[in-house]
Amino acid sequence: MAERSFPLPDLGEGLIEATILEWLVEPGQWVERNTPLVEVETTKSAVELPSPIAGTVKTTHGEDGDTINVGDTLITFEVADEEAGIVGTVPQEKKKERRVRLSKK
Amino acid sequence: MTEQLSTQKAINTALREILADDAKSLVFGEDVGKLGGVFRVTDGLQTEFGAHRVIDTPLAESGILGMAAGLAMAGHRPIPEVQFDGFAYPAMNQIISQIARTNYRSRGATPMQMVLRIPSYGGIRAPELHGESIEATLAHVPGLKVVSPSNPHQAYHLLRRAHEMPDPVMFMEPKSRYWNRGDVDFENPGDLEGSLVAREGEDLTIIAWGAMVARSLEVAELAAEDDVSIEVVDARWLKPLDEDGLVASVAKTGRAVIVHEAPRTAGLGAEIGQLLTERLWGKLEAPVERVTGYDVPTPAGDLEDEYIPSIDRILFGVQRSLEY
Known part of the structure; x- marks a missing residue:
């Protein structure tokens, strides 16, 4: 298995840090893409950060109440070796679904 | 011998064999060396063949393809990568004005033998310029060949075939299929020409x-x-x-x-x-x-x-x- 880490993103308007209000996921948990990971507070507002990938959470960096800088590692996921470092998301195999039926004339 | 491989692994295997068989071949592009590619397609190649043959380049596609053009003119057989389809746009001048027409311009004296690997098309929820389908743009340029495999067997054999061709081949890999597995029959490629x-x-x-x-x-x-x-x-x-x-x-x-x-x-x-x-x-x-x-x-x-x-x-x- 490989690891994939994500930093605290730039939350806009020149903010350089944010305070962790509450982690919404814990190590070992599987999360889907866009699942809220953590609630953070900046000097402007409190926001929930969505997960950039689907994967298993390995480490959450920082405790509730800690202030971390933009660019510092926020969360680390465990991913399969062949998925390490990718840009985007590995497509999930879906069941073939259809609404359109065919009929010959 | 038949082995079940993902498309990324099938291409990785083909690249490894080409580098082993052909001393004139070189692999280079953004993150292809130390990282092994953002899709792991070049994983392990730099360790095996050295940083002089599997080369991490700066983030400058015009430079990557300019380097490929020069190497091909000097008789090497480069296999450059642009990391994503949309990153081929900054290299279009090198591709169209130099790579595609040097053979014609030299009246056949300077064939431009190379394979440009382009992870292509959409389907992986990537950002803008990471999901482009540029096959018609490339196919419109005289002097280029364009091929796009659809499964691991085709990817392995078409890449090996493309490397042998005397023309520059644009190799468009369907990135949403990198992780899909399928049988690769190494000894029996089947017909590799046409559809x-x-x-x-x-x-x-x-x-x-x-x-x-x-x-x-x-x-x-x-x-x-x-x-x-x-x-x-x-x-x-x-x-x-x-x-x-x-x-x-x-x-x-x-x-x-x-x-x-x-x-x-x-x-x-x-x-x-x-x-x-x-x-x-x-x-x-x-x-x-x-x-x-x-x-x-x-x-x-x-x-x-x-x-x-x-x-x-x-x-x-x-x-x-x-x-x-």
């Missing part, structure tokens, strides 16, 4: 390439439930197009639906449709249908399911042809 009938059928031909082949095969399976027999042709080589192969299938079924992710206007669907009309005028049972992306910039991840031809959109195209 390939991926599934036989009687009522209608779907022509597709890259990631749209797998989706078209799903459509053919669903159509069988409705007692409609669809032949799926994997076009594979997009320049030159396998005119005879494509025509032969549609001559048999009388109906054609062309599926591609690229925008519709001036896409290869138009080229193939015109080919079929020219060669099969009077024999077609219905106008050639196209199911394509839209004439908009390829959208970022959250909208790509609306853009890329879906099973239902392809089925609608099939139905339009059937009821004409």
